[in-house]
Structure formats: structure tokens, C-alpha cells
Amino acid sequence: MSRSLRAVALVSAAVLTLAGCGSSDTGASAAGSTGGAAVSGEITVFAAASLTGSFTQLGKDFEAANPDAKVTFNFAGSSALAQQINEGAPADVFASAAPKNMTDVTGTGAITDDPVTFVTNTLEIAVPAGNPGKITGLADFAKADLKIALCAEQVPCGAAAKKVFEAAGITPAPDTLEQDVKAVLSKVSLGEVDAALVYKTDVKAAGDKVEGIEFPEADKAVNEYPIAACAKAPNPDGAKAFVEYVLSDKGKAVLTKAGFGAP
Amino acid sequence: MTTRVRARRGRLPLVLVLPALLGLAFLVVPLAGLLVRAPWSTLTDQLFSEEVGQALTLSLVCASLATLVCLVLGVPLAWLLARSDLPGRGVLRALVTVPLVLPPVVGGVALLLVLGRRGLVGQYLDAWFGISLPFTTSGVVLAEAFVAMPFLVISVEGALRGADPRDEEAAATLGASRWLTFRRVTLPAVAPGVVAGTVLCWARALGEFGATITFAGNFPGKTTTMPLAVYLALETDPGAAIVLSIVLLLLSVTVLVSLRDRWISTPS
Numbered sequence: 254m255s256r257s258l259r260a261v262a263l264v265s266a267a268v269l270t271l272a273g274c275g276s277s278d279t280g281a282s283a284a285g286s287t288g289g290a291a292v293s294g295e296i297t298v299f300a301a302a303s304l305t306g307s308f309t310q311l312g313k314d315f316e317a318a319n320p321d322a323k324v325t326f327n328f329a330g331s332s333a334l335a336q337q338i339n340e341g342a343p344a345d346v347f348a349s350a351a352p353k354n355m356t357d358v359t360g361t362g363a364i365t366d367d368p369v370t371f372v373t374n375t376l377e378i379a380v381p382a383g384n385p386g387k388i389t390g391l392a393d394f395a396k397a398d399l400k401i402a403l404c405a406e407q408v409p410c411g412a413a414a415k416k417v418f419e420a421a422g423i424t425p426a427p428d429t430l431e432q433d434v435k436a437v438l439s440k441v442s443l444g445e446v447d448a449a450l451v452y453k454t455d456v457k458a459a460g461d462k463v464e465g466i467e468f469p470e471a472d473k474a475v476n477e478y479p480i481a482a483c484a485k486a487p488n489p490d491g492a493k494a495f496v497e498y499v500l501s502d503k504g505k506a507v508l509t510k511a512g513f514g515a516p
Numbered sequence: 517m518t519t520r521v522r523a524r525r526g527r528l529p530l531v532l533v534l535p536a537l538l539g540l541a542f543l544v545v546p547l548a549g550l551l552v553r554a555p556w557s558t559l560t561d562q563l564f565s566e567e568v569g570q571a572l573t574l575s576l577v578c579a580s581l582a583t584l585v586c587l588v589l590g591v592p593l594a595w596l597l598a599r600s601d602l603p604g605r606g607v608l609r610a611l612v613t614v615p616l617v618l619p620p621v622v623g624g625v626a627l628l629l630v631l632g633r634r635g636l637v638g639q640y641l642d643a644w645f646g647i648s649l650p651f652t653t654s655g656v657v658l659a660e661a662f663v664a665m666p667f668l669v670i671s672v673e674g675a676l677r678g679a680d681p682r683d684e685e686a687a688a689t690l691g692a693s694r695w696l697t698f699r700r701v702t703l704p705a706v707a708p709g710v711v712a713g714t715v716l717c718w719a720r721a722l723g724e725f726g727a728t729i730t731f732a733g734n735f736p737g738k739t740t741t742m743p744l745a746v747y748l749a750l751e752t753d754p755g756a757a758i759v760l761s762i763v764l765l766l767l768s769v770t771v772l773v774s775l776r777d778r779w780i781s782t783p784s
Contacts, residue, residue: 400633400648400651402733405734405748405751407748407749407751407752408748408751427735428651428733428735429651429732429733429734429735429739430733430734430735430736431729431733431734432729432734432744432747432748432751436729436730439625440733443625443628443629443632443634444632444633444634445628445632445633445634445650445651
């Protein structure tokens with residue numbers, strides 16, 4: 254993500270959370286008057302970009318269960334989100350795509366609760382519909398005559414791919430090292446490559462155009478997603494309730510449907 | 517002579533000078549920002565690393581080849597737009613500028629849809645001749661040419677429309693064919709426009725990122741040009757990214773300035 258985009262995200266996040274502060278005060282008193290267990294007010298959730306689809310759904314479900322609550326999301330790369338929280342963006346909840354970015358935040362004291370791993374995401378072989386390259390496993394990535402796309406090592410999906418190839422003792426012969434996982438996926442859905450390594454959730458999101466093939470070495474690079482309420486959450490009750498909702502059976506069902514694994 | 521001219525023109529009007537200086541600052545200050553933030557201590561290591569050399573060579577070769585493609589196809593296209601009586605020239609002229617307004621990434625996807633392995637044309641190239649353009653150096657040249665050609669066409673067309681057609685008519689009355697007229701009369705008359713267009717085209721091709729990474733992918737030594745290397749370096753090492761940008765910048769400025777001295781003669 255470019256610096257300018259980050260700045261825009263930061264500003265918008267700050268605006269959103271400021272708005273959240275205002276409404277959470279009124280919300281708290283409203284909740285007090287009804288006296289029910291339902292939470293209210295605005296809840297600002299900072300979540301990794303790969304959670305966009307499933308968390309948007311979870312947010313709607315949460316609002317249906319808590320009519321007085323309003324969930325607002327700030328989806329971005331986990332490292333950018335961690336940076337924003339550490340720079341004082343008053344988030345209620347942080348859901349990161351990697352433990353490292355969560356450690357960045359707990360390290361500064363912006364989160365004091367113990368983060369809970371709520372899902373995992375693993376790599377999967379993605380092939381165009383019909384599997385024209387007749388891919389069966391990770392070993393096919395070494396074939397020079399096949400067109401192969403991987404993420405560049407500099408980005409997380411590329412680092413994960415490197416790990417599984419090392420574990421499998423395979424030297425891949427990629428034709429392109431893409432800048433992010435979505436770019437890899439588009440090469441597969443257009444049929445320009447025979448095989449690629451992407452996350453399971455990406456294969457699910459791509460629909461009919463892409464088929465996924467699981468492989469045993471994927472266990473060597475399991476991405477853990479931790480979640481926690483922020484220490485200075487403007488809406489602490491809301492934050493706690495949302496984290497609990499994500500960890501509940503209902504939350505798990507939505508996440509599993511999107512292709513995430515259980516921790 | 518210069519002093520006489522200056523005296524006649526009088527003082528420079530502030531209404532023009534102020535926005536001009538502001539414009540200059542707007543263009544130059546971001547470059548200064550890069551220079552200030554550059555980790556100079558690692559500059560030499562970066563400069564002589566194999567990857568940078570590879571990316572730099574590839575950038576220069578591809579941008580130059582793309583410019584050549586643009587010249588061969590673009591100058592005749594500009595001539596067609598400026599001199600022929602084709603119906604719907606206005607529409608054609610608008611179509612030529614499409615790559616200018618199209619986000620380059622979309623341009624790259626469009627190229628994939630036409631020239632990709634399953635593209636409209638690409639599937640036959642693949643089936644009949646075994647030619648596959650994505651993920652190849654030729655693919656980089658094509659992507660750059662696609663994005664850069666409008667710059668050349670527009671410059672040359674502008675020059676052609678500004679040139680006096682009576683010279684061409686005179687050549688025709690003296691019995692010259694249209695091709696001979698084009699070569700010996702038209703082309704020399706619009707040479708400055710062609711050079712300016714070529715320079716713009718080359719510079720645009722050199723900095724091309726979106727269409728290149730989308731159509732040709734990113735593989736070191738094959739399709740990783742400098743802008744792609746800069747982008748990926750930003751992910752892990754922003755300092756290195758700045759150094760790479762500066763290298764690209766210095767190189768392009770050097771080439772452009774030397775070309776200018778060599779070919780664009782300022783009328784004295």
C-alpha cells in the first residue's frame with residue numbers, strides 16, 4: 254500500500270473513530286436505560302484486508318443481533334493498521350492477518366488483553382477452471398513448460414510460498430512474481446497461468462473461474478489471525494461484544510464458509 | 517542582440533512569473549524530497565548490485581524498443597489523422613488517446629484479454645505459431661508501447677497540422693509521389709515535433725508500471741523493469757526503493773538532456 258493511501262486510510266479512520274466517540278456516549282446511556290445485554294453505539298473494527306468479505310457479513314449479523322449498535326470497519330493491510338493504532342487512531346477492535354502485526358501493537362501497550370487466534374488461513378494451489386495444465390500437486394510447480402505465478406517474496410503470500418517450497422524440497426519455476434495475492438489470482442482467473450499459490454479464502458472468493466487443489470505441505474505455512482479489543486477502545490463494551498461474536502459459533506460459521514480454517 | 521530583445525520585451529509580467537515558479541516548485545520539490553530521504557551510504561552498494569543492473573538494462577532496452585515500435589506505427593498514424601480525408605477522423609483521434617485516460621492496470625488487463633494465452637488474438641498466436649506474449653520481454657515492450665504511443669501520435673499530429681501544406685502541394689505539382697513528399701518535405705518540416713514526441717514517448721515507457729506488471733508480470737532479468745523493482749522494494753526496504761528511484765531519475769534526466777542538446781536545436 255502506498256504511503257498516500259495509508260495517509261488517507263489513517264485520516265478516514267480517525268474521522269470514523271471520532272464520529273464513533275460521539276455516538277458511543279449516547280449509545281451507552283441508551284443501553285443503560287433498556288438494561289438489556291445488547292450493546293450499543295458505534296464499534297470501530299480495524300481488520301486485515303483479507304477479512305473484508307467475511308467481516309462485512311459478520312458486522313451485518315452483529316447489527317441485526319444488536320439493533321442499537323453500528324459496526325464500522327477500516328480494512329487495510331495489517332501492518333498499516335498496526336501503525337495506525339500505535340499512532341493513536343482510537344480503534345475498538347484489531348483483527349490482524351499475522352501475529353507479528355499484533356505483537357507490534359501489544360508491544361506499545363495499545364492492546365493489553367491477550368490476543369486470541371480466531372482463524373487460520375493456508376495456501377492452496379489455484380488453477381483455472383478445468384485445470385488445463387493438469388496440475389496434481391506442488392511438484393508440478395517445478396515444471397518449466399507450465400506457466401506458474403507466485404507472489405513476490407517481499408509480500409506475505411510470497412514468503413509463505415517460499416516456506417512451503419522449502420519444506421517440500423521443490424524449486425519452483427515461476428514465470429512471474431506478482432505484487433500481491435489478488436494480482437496472482439487474476440492471472441489464474443484469466444487463464445494466463447496454469448497454476449499459482451494463493452490463500453484458500455482467495456480461491457473461495459474467486460468463484461467458478463478458479464479451482465483449488467489442497468496439498469499436504471500447506472501445513473508448513475499456516476497464517477494465524479489474532480483478534481483483541483484495544484486498551485483505549487472508545488466503546489469497550491461494544492469491543493468486547495464484537496470479539497465475542499467473532500469467536501462464537503455464529504461467527505465461526507461465517508468465517509469457515511469464507512474458507513478460513515479453525516485455529 | 518539578446519539585450520536588445522530583452523529591452524524591447526520589458527520586465528517579465530508577475531502574473532506569469534508567479535504561477536510559473538509555483539509550477540516549477542510543484543514539480544521539483546517532490547524530487548528534492550526523494551533526495552533528502554535517500555540513504556546515501558548504501559547508494560553505491562545498491563547501484564552496483566546485480567539486480568539493479570539487470571532491471572536498469574531491461575528498462576533501457578524495453579523503453580527504447582517500445583519507442584521504436586511507436587515511431588514505426590505512430591508517425592504514419594499521426595499522418596493519417598492529420599492529412600487524410602478519412603471519415604470519422606475526430607472519433608479516431610479520440611480513440612488514439614484512450615491509453616492516456618485508461619488506468620494503466622486496466623490497459624494491462626485489456627492487453628491480456630486480446631493478446632493473452634486465451635485472448636481474442638492471443639489464442640491463435642499460441643495455437644498457430646506457439647507465440648505467448650505475457651510474461652516475456654516482448655510483452656514488456658508491447659505494454660510500454662501501448663501506454664506511450666499516444667504521446668508520440670499527439671505530438672506529431674500537432675506538428676503536422678501546424679506545418680504548411682502548401683510545401684507538400686508544391687512538391688506534388690513538381691511530380692513527387694506522396695511517399696517521396698512525405699519523406700523529403702513533410703517529415704523534415706515536422707522533425708522537432710517528432711523528436712519531442714519521441715522523447716515524451718520514451719520517458720513514459722521508461723516509467724511504465726501498471727500495464728507492464730499486469731500484462732508481462734514480474735520476473736527478474738525477464739520482465740522486472742526499474743519501476744517494478746522500485747515497487748517491490750517499497751514493501752520491505754523503502755530506503756532501497758528511494759535509491760532505485762533516484763537511479764532511474766538520474767539516468768532518464770541524463771539521457772533526455774543529452775538528447776536535447778544533440779537533436780533539438782533551439783532557434784537562435
